[in-house]
Amino acid sequence: GIQVEQSPPDLILQEGANSTLRCNFSDSVNNLQWFHQNPWGQLINLFYIPSGTKQNGRLSATTVATERYSLLYISSSQTTDSGVYFCAVEWNRGSTLGRLYFGRGTQLTVWP
Amino acid sequence: NAGVTQTPKFQVLKTGQSMTLQCAQDMNHNSMYWYRQDPGMGLRLIYYSASEGTTDKGEVPNGYNVSRLNKREFSLRLESAAPSQTSVYFCASSSDGLYTEAFFGQGTRLTVV
Numbered sequence: 001g002i003q004v005e006q007s008p009p010d011l012i013l014q015e016g017a018n019s020t021l022r023c024n025f026s027d028s029v030n031n032l033q034w035f036h037q038n039p040w041g042q043l044i045n046l047f048y049i050p051s052g053t054k055q056n057g058r059l060s061a062t063t064v065a066t067e068r069y070s071l072l073y074i075s076s077s078q079t080t081d082s083g084v085y086f087c088a089v090e091w092n093r094g095s096t097l098g099r100l101y102f103g104r105g106t107q108l109t110v111w112p
Numbered sequence: 113n114a115g116v117t118q119t120p121k122f123q124v125l126k127t128g129q130s131m132t133l134q135c136a137q138d139m140n141h142n143s144m145y146w147y148r149q150d151p152g153m154g155l156r157l158i159y160y161s162a163s164e165g166t167t168d169k170g171e172v173p174n175g176y177n178v179s180r181l182n183k184r185e186f187s188l189r190l191e192s193a194a195p196s197q198t199s200v201y202f203c204a205s206s207s208d209g210l211y212t213e214a215f216f217g218q219g220t221r222l223t224v225v
């Protein structure tokens with residue numbers, strides 16, 4: 001299958017700081033999504049971004065599919081940003097349409 | 113608009129007991145999925161359904177069965193629960209599978225003792 005690697009595995013920030021999370025993948029993909037898993041365990045859709053750049057408030061994401069990576073930027077972080085951030089891809093050689101392959105996530109902790 | 117709804121949210125089972133996890137979506141999506149999440153790992157696919165009446169195995173199907181009851185509902189059954197099935201289970205749906213965004217339910221935290 002496809003390998004999805006996220007870095008860093010853990011990130012601790014002070015409120016107000018900026019951060020960049022990275023997702024590398026080993027093969028071509030049809031789709032890439034970023035999720036935030038909040039402390040209650042819910043998976044929140046952040047971005048559907050198979051290529052290009054998108055912004056939503058303090059968050060933005062860029063995917064360079066030809067170079068097999070995606071970046072998630074968080075600016076002016078807040079304590080409510082804490083949780084685990086997952087990158088997930090739909091492998092275009094996969095046998096299951098729509099199946100997402102997940103990275104292990106980045107655990108973000110934001111201190112007041 | 114509820115999106116993807118799972119029940120129950122929490123469950124404790126004894127080894128050997130059976131149970132069914134329910135999932136329903138109101139987005140008129142064709143494809144539905146069951147994933148499990150274990151500590152320190154991303155989600156892994158258990159089963160999926162590309163349309164009503166069809167199901168297929170994912171990466172970790174052993175010990176599970178599924179039913180796509182209709183377009184809205186996709187259930188996951190544990191016939192004889194084992195401690196190795198202690199996990200958080202997520203149901204997801206997407207419009208047509210390929211090139212479309214997936215949406216997840218709130219998860220079911222299952223403990224097998």
